[in-house]
Amino acid sequence: MANTYSQVHLHFIFAPKFRHALIGATWETSLYKYITGIVQARQHKMIAINGMSDHLHMLVGFRTTQSIGDFMQDVKADSSQWINVNRFCGSRFEWQAGYGVFSYSKSQVPNVISYIQTQKEHHRKVTFREEYLSFLEKFEVEYDERYVFKSPE
Template sequence: MANTYSQIDLQFVFSPKFRASLITEEWEIELYKYISGITARNKHKMLAINGMPDHMHFLVGFGTHQSVADFMQDVKADSSQWINNNKF
């Protein structure tokens, strides 16, 4: 069918290993911006993002061109590398 558009809104929740309270106020906003950038790079739309020191939630307008598992692998790997590179 021509001009068909599909989007699914998905909420993701993830946490540091052992749900440790590692996300501090000093850099959490930068982390949210970084994850929003990863989302945009994967051609999805960040609708909302927030969290606590031991976990984070984000709501994504998810396109149908990528699997959920591949997207989460990108987000978790890239954000973890960013955190380690910045020595947070």
């Protein structure tokens, strides 16, 4: 839309189904590049991406032309298809159904970038579950812990 201006910085956190540690060290950088391409193809801006074998963080300069739900569906569907076509996992790869998304002001962006870039160091001290629950509490997101992490059926 003409004359529509925005500055939206969104931090996404999502994981493979059942939080299994499926993202391999040998192909994680390729995954990050592929996801960056998905983000850019939808006219958003990838600011930072990194993660661990069991989850991923993205900081995105988000344009208001797409809904957050549609965006995450695109990212997850396209990237899981790419992982499966390239047979990076021994079995079918799927992302967990849900995700976390948190907004930040421009002044907070450098700290969020640093946080995302230092995931490997951060997770020497804190588990993904502890990290995720701390985000929900910090941002005062109401949740039912029974449904935060879907267990294998």
